[in-house]
Amino acid sequence: QQPVQSPQAVILREGEDAVINCSSSKALYSVHWYRQKHGEAPVFLMILLKGGEQKGHDKISASFNEKKQQSSLYLTASQLSYSGTYFCGTGLWANNNAGNMLTFGGGTRLMVKP
């Protein structure tokens, strides 16, 4: 079952902040965040592991609430280059042939306007 992302779309002005949420009904080992620009491949942003700390670099950070199986991606002081579709991917640690993969949410379209 794929994780649920919200919101589905968001429009921002440069400099504004945004939060994208990812929720799963399963016990997660990891949450991954990717950004995909139109016509390009998804690009890795960060990974959050069970038991790990909140991650971040520059003005993009993320958290992972293990109790709720939820992750949030925080984009602060947004720039035009942040525009794209953001996907969360969830990993279940399975010591069998059901693992070794990520299940992706439906994506959140982010548009940053000047």
Add this chain to the structure above:
Amino acid sequence: KAGVTQTPRYLIKTRGQQVTLSCSPISGHRSVSWYQQTPGQGLQFLFEYFSETQRNKGNFPGRFSGRQFSNSRSEMNVSTLELGDSALYLCASSPAWAEAYGYTFGSGTRLTVV
């Protein structure tokens, strides 16, 4: 360091034909996964290979198959193409377990079935 290379970038095929897509992962990465991306279904997992063995398979019909060679390069084959197979096919490489390391995606092969 070279990224993930997928060939060809674009492909137009007729219903009933078969197609083979190729993926060369990042040097040293032994895991190769394939995803189908469509506007309606998002990123759907097809299968994952590690050291020439398929470790996991998504919920796709048997017309979709793949293999991995000893140099970690992978191919994906779709037989008896249907209109619904039109999609962007993404290859993702990982050092080992996607849950722990995440993916580096290739630019994809855009398949159009007419």
